[in-house]
Amino acid sequence: MTSTTTSAIRAGVDTLRFATAGSVDDGKSTLVGRLLHDSKSVLTDQLEAVEHASRNRGQDTPDLALLTDGLRAEREQGITIDVAYRYFATAKRRFILADTPGHVQYTRNMVTGASTAELTVVLVDARNGVVEQTRRHAAIAALLRVPHVVLAVNKMDLVGYEAKGFDRIVEDFAGHAAELDLPGFTPIPVSALAGDNVVERSARMDWYGGPALLEHLESVPVGADPTGAPARFPVQYVIRHGEARHYAGQLASGSLRVGDRVTVHPSGGTSTIEGIDVLGEEVREAYAPQSLALRLTDHLDVSRGDMITSGPDVPALTRDVRAAVCHLADRPLRVGDRVLVRHTTRMVKAIVTNLTASGSAELHANDLGRITLRTAEPLALDDYADSRRTGAFILIDPADGSTLTAGMVDLSETAAAI
Template sequence: MTSTTTAVTGATIDTLRFATAGSVDDGKSTLVGRLLHDSKSVLTDQLEAVERVSASRGQDTPDLALLTDGLRAEREQGITIDVAYRYFATPLRRFILADTPGHVQYTRNMVTGASTAELAIILVDARHGVVEQTRRHAAVAALLRVPHVVLAVNKMDLVGYEEKEFDRIVEDFAGHAAELGLPGFTPIPVSALCGDNVVERSAHMDWYTGPALLEFLETVPVGSDVSAAPARFPVQYVIRHDEVRHYAGQLVSGQLRVGDRVTVHPSGETSEIIGIDVLGNDADMAYAPQSLTLRLADQRDVSRGDMISAGPDAPALTQDVRAAVCHLADRALRVGDRVLVKHTTRTVKAIVKDLGGALELTANDLGRITLRTAEPLALDDYADSRRTGAFILVDPADGSTLTAGMADLS
């Protein structure tokens, strides 16, 4: 994902997409509610509605969790059951928050919410420490190659704001993170209920010298420079105009210039760019993530689903696809199943050859898979590109999404 910028009083601010995850009753909804409330991102009528519901329950103070658990069914159950997207901003940055559920049966929801995130907040109850669902959330963050991870140790007020309790949890989580190959994480001790280290630094934990959560969210680097990556242009449409073919789509990574030599995959044919059109205007060059049309010097057989690349770093052209996956559907996936693989703008038939030794994958399972596709796919390793290394498996019978895949070409 690339950061977006918006003009604000002559300056620009960028956007951070982040996701939250935590086990049941770790206080995730309260943390998000506190973040929205203390950053003054809650409308008056929203706060009044929360106050009314809280008072009807006999609560003396507003239950900030209600700011995020907006669905009536969620309120009645006291849990988060679906991904909810929240939008807020501070003077320094805009934020798109994917608030994901904590139950193990909703792991697929976390995968959906975190798939485009640049940062994940993994919440832990200071009384319970790292539990099985914490490890699962860390595994999903590692699987999706989320660039930044925050370990928010919540409910520090219930352990007396003790530094040793915080250090114990951080050490435990660090061991699991190392096993998963998770990049470095940032631990922050918080109390969502009391507001410690959420927006303002806490007076109860003078031993902690790091940033409050919002301060970290406002300053963490965002936006991978996709324009510096190898050029990848999946063709979405072919437009014919006066016997000239224009190839339309989004440049998902890299840069293209008039005069560049390019290769069309999977055919392997080469040509030269003689024209680039961006927003209806001729351009000498284009860079990701711009949408554009290309004109090539030669009349090549290029169609929707083909991938145009430039430079020496070509994608891997393969019919044998290995990947890490999260199974999303209620219907199990088994060896021998016939599926469709949707990768960028290309969809091909495939058969499931192996499930990493498992007999089947059921909803929310994380696993590994080997596919044999009917036609070659131009893939990048997911570790190198979250756009051209990702794909989904689709049920050919009804078009439903079955599985999310992350290509492993190593």
């Protein structure tokens, strides 16, 4: 661990989870490597290993892309084939980076990496501009409701650091973003190879008045006001202490206080919070994403998978679910397939009753589409646009337990409560 990382942790600074995405050979691995190197987030032995590997390849300077391509098989092929997570910190913020592959056949990997990200860096080669995979990555960022998007136009050194080409790419991307209803994005011209506008602002692009990439990553707002979202508490464990029952789990959103009137879904039972324990200590109030244990004044039938909520803003209770999805498995998904739905801590049986995909009646690996499910038991759902935790689910193969599909609930198309 570097001294910068240590001091950041001691200071109690916040954490930004972000993902990178780009087409093959856009220089994404080099950008991430430059970010880690120039922010002094690389250990000495890691840098020495990269320098040694670079010399073996006949390169005079370190190939910073090797800092992210951690698997030997990836290095031999010269591509990144999986999501590589990196952890680093500056004096202002901690970072969790999901470096996702660029090939179209690994779209599902980007979905995995960006599903919990608060920011996505979409990389574009300044010579090629916006290409099909750029549009696909933007569509996934919009689908996953990633709050912040950076358009990093890379390899500016190969186009003479000229503003004209950069402006053209930004205009092209803006048009596509508007069609997707993508939130506002931040365009940054960079040269990962030379280090321009990655950690430090570049004097070679004096026409650009915005921040360097790291500067933006350090300043972009992180997280939401925990009191601004409705309280959602999926029960993970029921712990019995004599006659008392404690309901343990992680608060997905909002806050809970002793004395709050709560509802248990799907049963509809109501009670009052008698006590809250966090890390073995009694507290009066708890906020997402804290892990806690609740005690209620009434003896209700509460079990794993139930959702405890407070306030008038309750989730939709339904057995008919429509959602946007990305299919993750090699096995196709078809109408009539029987699956398991994993939503927060709840697992229910379901059947696929309808499915739409581009040019096909079934979903294949990496396909984006829409499905309709009929579940055996009701689910307490939020719109994915409102909550990325309680509006998301995964489909599981009941035969072998493998993950099939990632889903994002759209309540504007979800059937009325049963």
